[in-house]
Amino acid sequence: MLERIKLKIAGLISLLWREVAKFGVVGGVAFVIDSGIYVWLLHGPMSDSQVKAKIVAGVVATMFSWVANRYWTFRHRRQANVLRELVMFIIMNAIGLGIAAACVWVTKYWLGLTDPTSVFIAGSVVGLVLGTIFRFFAYRFWVFGKEMDQEEAFAHDHEVLGKRKTGTDTEPAGSAGQGDTGTVPTVVR
Helix, strand or coil, X not given: CHHHHHHHHHHHHHHHHHHHHHHHHHHHHHHHHHHHHHHHHHCCCCCCCHHHHHHHHHHHHHHHHHXXXXXXXXXXXXXXXXXXXXXXXXHHHHHHXXXXXXXXXXXXXXXXXXXXXXXXHHHHHHHHHHHHHHHHHHHHHHHCHHHHHCCHHHCCHHHHCCEEEECCEEEECCCCCCCCCCCCCCCCC
């Protein structure tokens, strides 16, 4: 069982490493934008509204992130319907921003830590890390997922994740009478 999990993780890493690297660069720049605006707002115009300051900083960083991910990270998979892609991107980022804002809220109201350093760490370190993990998988499998399923290089995604493509549906690996060998296809690019 442990070996099978290890193989699935290795297959997933093999499949996603380039996208993760590009996504990481975009995320790093977005982190600098988000953190810079957040610190400026905490020490300036929104010093008494830490949660709102986190939301404002997150919105600016999100707009940068959409443009950078659309035209660089996932450029070869942009959807023809830009409005649908933007709406999906905004929804996923709203959830990610909600994660970061919730971290600030918990730190300020549950833990009682209100100093700028504590709320910064909560929102721009813990919240951003958790939100970024969510965002990557949301972009990869929901925002840009349909187009990726049609590309040859990503034909085995569902198998790597433990599901097999059968016609138009996905089902757990080993179902529909197909024996599960426990092997994971690797995609090398």
